[in-house]
Amino acid sequence: MELLFFYLVALVAILSAFMVVKCKNPVNSAISLVMTFFCLAILYVMLYAPFMAAVQVLVYAGAIMVLILFVIMLLNLGPEMMERFQHGVVGGAIVAGIVMIQAVMFVNRGEMAGISGDVTRDQVLEVGHMELIGMKLFTEFMLPFQIAGILLLIAIVGALVLAKKEV
Template identity: 55%
Template sequence: MESIFFIVVAAVAVISSLLVITCKNPINSALSLVMTFFCLATFYVMLDAPFLAVTQVIVYAGAIMVLIIFVIMLLNIRTETAKRSSHAVFAGSALGIFVLFQTCLFLMRGGMTGAPGPLDHAAIVKAGHVELIGKALFTDFLLPFEITSILLLAAIVGAVILAKKKI
């Protein structure tokens, strides 16, 4: 039953990700991206990582997509009316098929290293996902976390300044 559910969610994820790049309307592309994020959150739940699933929904499907849709509406992006050149579509398709082939080849030939990490499954279950992630985020990775928040703030300020010049 799990494998059937996985196949259905994977098919929805692939279809919605294809809609992200094929929709001519940017709002429809953004909504398809939200659906892809929800499918990814479902995969996290299936991998027994509920914290990552909730974070995926709150941060990406919620906050980041609201920001993207706000920027699309603020900048008043028009739909593409010009016809795409066939050689660019062919080159992009060929590159995508090559990358897909290489990924499948890597996954079939590759294997798990079997190297033990600092935490095993029993320690993760005992302490909990959220506690371990929070401890690592606010001790070992505090500086990258804060730099990321400053970069996001700079991007928002830059988008507002660019939009103000056109108004």
């Protein structure tokens, strides 16, 4: 039953990801992206990673998608802009097909990496997911965390500058 549910969620994720690329309206594309994010959150729950599922829903399906929708609405791209970039669809489809074939070949012929970290299953059960992630995030990965925050701030300011009519 679990395998059937996995295949169903994976199918919905693939179809919604396809709709992200295929939709002509950017808002419909963004809504399909939200559905893809929710499917990924379900897959995280199936992998016994509830914190990652919650972060997936809160950060990506919530905050990032609101940011993307605001940028889409502020830029107000008309149909003439969409027609300008139609020539790249065939080339993009060919490149995506080649990358997908390579990924399938890599997964089928590859072996497990065998890399193990310093966190064991017993430690996760004893301490908890969130405490371990928080300890790593605010000690070892503090600089990348701050850089990501600054990049998001720059993206918001850039969207506002692009949306402003007069400089």
